[in-house]
Amino acid sequence: MEIRTRFAPSPTGYMHIGNLRTALYAWLHARKNGGKFILRIEDTDQARLVEDSVRVIYESLRVTGLDHDEGPDKGGPVGPYVQSERRPVYREYADKLLASGHAYRCFCDKTEKQEEPAQGEDKPQEGGEEGGAPILGYDGRCSRLSEAEVRANLDKGLPFVVRQRIEKEGTTSFKDFIYGDITVDNKQLDDQILLKRDGFPTYNFANVVDDHLMGITHVMRGCEYLSSTPKYILLYKAFGWDYPEHIHLPHILGPSGKKLSKREGSVALSDFLNRGYLPEAVLNYIALLGWNPGTEQEYFTMPDLVKTFDVARIGKAPATFDEVKLAWLNGQHIKALPAEKAHELFAGFYPAGLESVDLKRLSAHIQGKVEKPCDIPQMVSFLAKLDEGYSPELFVNKKNKTTREGCLATLADLKPLLSGLPAWDYQAILDSLTAYAGGKGLKIGAVMWPLRIALSGQTVTPTGAVEIAELLGREEAVRRLDLGMGKLGAG
RNA sequence: GGCCCCUUCGUCUAGCGGCCUAGGACGCUGCCCUUUCAAGGCAGAGAUCACGGGUUCGAAUCCCGUAGGGGGCGCCA
Secondary structure (H helix, E strand, O other): OOOEEEEOOOOOOOOEHHHHHHHHHHHHHHHHOOOEEEEOEOOOOHHHOOOOHHHHHHHHHHHHOOOOOEEOOOEOOOOOOEHHHOHHHHHHHHHHHHHHOOEEEEOOOOOHHHOOOOOOOOOOOOOOOOOOOOOOOOOOHHHHOOHHHHHHHHHOOOOOEEEEOOOOOOEEEEEEOOOEEEEEEHHHOOOOEEEOOOOOEOHHHHHHHHHHHOOOOEEEEEHHHOOOHHHHHHHHHHHOOOOOEEEEEOOEEOOOOOEOOHHHOOOEHHHHHHOOOOHHHHHHHHHOOOEOOOOOOOOOOHHHHHHHOOHHHEOOOOEEOOHHHHHHHHHHHHHOOOHHHHHHHHHOOOOOOOOOOOHHHHHHHHOOOOOOHHHHHHHHHHHHOOOOOOOHHHHOEOOOOEOHHHHHHHHHHHHHHHHOOOOOOHHHHHHHHHHHHHHHOOOHHHHHHHHHHHHHOOOOOOOOHHHHHHHHOHHHHHHHHHHHHHHHHHO
């Protein structure tokens, strides 16, 4: 049988990184097995519709390359693929349940379930503790309405919802692909609402109907649905349908150990993209959150992932999102980029003031070093403008055994040397420095160090000292040399 | 609170009864590279496998309990 997976986001206005991982796994599972990947929009909450958010979904899938075979924009044999356009379908299936007694109309007020239990009748009794909270949200009173009472209410035009009728005897079990056998007592299962007062289905109902009608073979979703799945299983049974394979995914946690949320930092794909993370790096990273290939490989291109991915190697424990490791992986992906692509990526991050600098060359120089392009402005700002307040102590470096006096002498020698160079290019500068170091019996590092400090005013630079000199141009380089000597002389 | 799930270095993870004196990666520390700080290469520190009982000749791996964490209990998904 052909594998069919689906991604079913609701239009919230942004692509949550956790949802993206769900999409990725579903997509990988389909692609890996030559199946189909379907996009379905779950917009059944009229109060929460967000303008333009469907576009965000399409755009996210496009930029990440998670292409779908069927969906609202592409059509397909089992549409429509937008839940708000499927209302007659839900109505029809709710009626079936009503007719078979697996569902009933509930005329209770929205707030009624929150009332204190009246004169202590038909409350589920548990543990004998007085004042104990009810286990279920709804006490099921409308399930006991007679046919005549229902008719009367209907005639009065009372609004109602449709609830699932769940026998409170016995247990319900299913086998989750990741978590194994799950069994719950039916008395834990609420008579959940299937159809809301406004006629829209709840997620709880729509997901079952749609997954079945759309021929989904593998339901992949976050494990927050694990505890409600028994109710869905009962729905499948009520309809007499086989149920699909359930693959619940462990959560992605934020740094505090709570579910990844906006409070703790970035959760939207766009947040990462805006900072210069590559889509393939983000995908590579989140693929590893909860899944591993069983080998020591961590760097994956998308084709690699398709080849290697296997749902059997998805774990159970939640994973903490670590942006430091994401950044490292992003650096790996940046290194693998063709030079022009890297430059394109970096170009948007160069600050003003670099007009005199050959940016293409700069890009080539820093490509091996950039992890997050959003760091570029502060990495290269010294090229535009030297922070002249840097401390002369920076010239002292224990590894290269440099001292202030030594650096001063070196810079003093370097100035005429560089000023007199016939050509100003990387090789010429490097050769002259190498020759100078050789002649003085100095290690090259001992010459490069003071040059770097004088040219940049900082100990760590995104490129070598020679590249800096070249990028700066002779005039500015010599000016900075003078400035450095001034500092050392004065100190 | 009743219910469901989870628990191996700071973090992501390998491990599915003996190969584990627990392996890899990020991060951290040190060394090397002497076309340089960085990058790269190499090395090191870092986990009494949440805890307590069992089962077994033998347990991170199986069973039971405890603790901690998460989920969920919505006319949200």
